[in-house]
Amino acid sequence: MKRAKSRSTRCQNTRLIRCRVMEGDIPESLIALLIFEHLGPYSIFGRAAAFEREMKALRRAMLLALTLLSIGGCKDRSQVDENTPLRFWNGFSGPDGVTMEAIVESYNEKNPNSKFDMQIIPWNTYYDKVTLGMAFGGAPDVFIMQVSRLPQYADAGALEPIGEMFQKSGLKAEDFVETPYKSGFWKEVQYGLPLDCWPLTLYYNKKMFREAGIEKPPTNLQEFLDAAQKLTKRDANGKVTQWGFALAEVHNNLVAFMDQHGGNIIDEAGKRSTLNSPESLAAVRQVQSFIGKIAPEPQGANAWDNFKTGRAAMVMQGIYMIADLQGQKGLEFGAAPVPQFGPKKATWGGSHMLCIPKGLSPSRKEKAWNFIKYLSDNSLRWAGAGQCPVRVSVLNSPEFRKLEGQYQASRQLSYVQYEPQSPVIGQVAGFADAAWEAVLMNKEDPKTVFETASRRIDALLERR
Known part of the structure; x- marks a missing residue:
């Protein structure tokens, strides 16, 4: 996740960019990249409470881009000394x-x-x-x-x-x-x-599975729910001491659920939002039904740590995280394809x-x-x-x-799905992330939240 820059750093960068613009050194082809990298896509499109402020920042960025479009040409490196490493x-x-x-x-x-x-x-x-x-x-x-x-x-x-x-x-x-x-x-x-x-992969605690009498990782929704319910433990006061599942990263998990239900953030042409489609809504409602029963509210890095330290039995994360688990002393884990939660086989990647x-x-x-x-x-x-x-x-x-x-993760490569191609997918994802968190953490109505997010995504895409 891209961190927001400090005000002093932004001011320094602004002065540098302004000077280079006046000198005619910044190429037209990189103007938009400089603006969005300078402001930071995830800092522009932050969380649910900041939609309006972030849209104003976007409009300012786009206005700045339009005023700089008289400068052309990508920085020519053809004259670089051939002896340069x-x-x-x-x-x-x-x-x-x-x-x-x-x-x-x-x-x-x-x-x-x-x-x-x-x-x-x-x-x-x-x-x-x-x-x-x-x-x-x-x-x-x-x-x-x-x-x-x-x-x-x-x-x-x-x-x-x-x-x-x-x-x-x-x-x-x-x-x-x-x-x-x-x-x-x-x-x-x-x-x-x-x-x-790097396909999204199911990681599971082998020791917990053995103790619960579960012989293999789940492959479909019913097997997943059965396993997660057996693996969720509560003390005498009803407090959860071990969760069956945890959302290690909201974005890639939710995209995978939407892919399996036939939904997505935007359509394949990159022209409009599909976040509020019936398919996308069905996916988020399915995840919403897990919260408090077999999974806690999204906890980001804490969810991953809960799996590493034995407080959650299953998580879904990219295969790139396997080295982190291999370095965790005493953790006996397995990896498997993501279960099929919806009508079609799919996983984020x-x-x-x-x-x-x-x-x-x-x-x-x-x-x-x-x-x-x-x-x-x-x-x-x-x-x-x-x-x-x-x-x-x-x-x-x-x-x-x-x-x-x-190898287990690679079994998904025939049906792995990447997010739709778009030059502004990072900004689009910021709106989706904020909407998902509003639903999963604040328990807001998915239809209302997604309709609002979709309008803002559509406004962004129309400016392309």
Whole structure:
């Protein structure tokens, strides 16, 4: 989650941007990115009580964008000295960073004439630095982009199309899992190559399951409810001492429920909100029915800690969190596909996309692509850090099947669903998150809350 910037930092950034605008240095293609990164999408679209204030902030941001549209051109990096070290940026600040560092070192040993320096930037400031690097110079040659961000940057003209390099390399679309691969395209142009997939996964406490006489993780709604009721324990005064389930992260859990009911936040065309559709309402009402019976109110990080410390028997989180559980002393856990709660099989997911910024020289672009292909070819090593590979050959390898948790999560890749592509999906998600919390924590009526949120989402989409 992106943290809001302090007032002093915002003022400093405003002065810097204003100066560069006056000098004609900020490219038109990155104006909107600078504005939204500067204000912070999640700080603009905060929680339920702040809808009107946040809409005013959005209008100010959009007005500022319109006044800056006389400046053009993406920062040209074609004249960068060929001896300047090649750079690879990512936000892997946890144990996954150690794994990626080892892969990069291996590449450098094999390619002494095109070594890459890897820089890890925490996710909460990552896109600020990427955007400013593109605008002012100093951008990396290859960088990781979370799939939901790709339309925003591609739409701004900040990314290099990679389709021709992909075809010349001998890779084919069928070498990859379909959904992650197609998500690297924006308006039928390929801008990113998926390194992995992180499907939402059911984690369960094996010891608690044994003690409750439950032999296997649930696969459907009835099995889930039966297990959660058996696993929810109360003391003599009726106070819950152990929950059957906990919402570790509201956003990805609720999107998964909506996907299974045929709903979503916005339609596939990215033109209007579907948050208030009957399907989406059915999904949130289903989750609402769990609260106080088999699950507590959403608690964010506390819910995850409750699972790690044995106060909740089941949670659903991305497969990327498996390393955190593996490091928890005394925790005996299992991983499984998310149960089918609605009419269709589906689970929330995403990918890390490998991207190249616009404007590299032909030589640096070629080296960047070779590096990207190496990371893709060696994605089995990356899977060990808590990811599912998306190269079909790696998925089918006996080596990958030895990674039990990742393998169980990968069983969902044929029906994993990514959030609809939109350059403003981050802002849209802020409205949805606020609505969900109003319903699940404040017990407000879903229909009323979702209709209000949908109107605001539609107003945002109409401004596109």
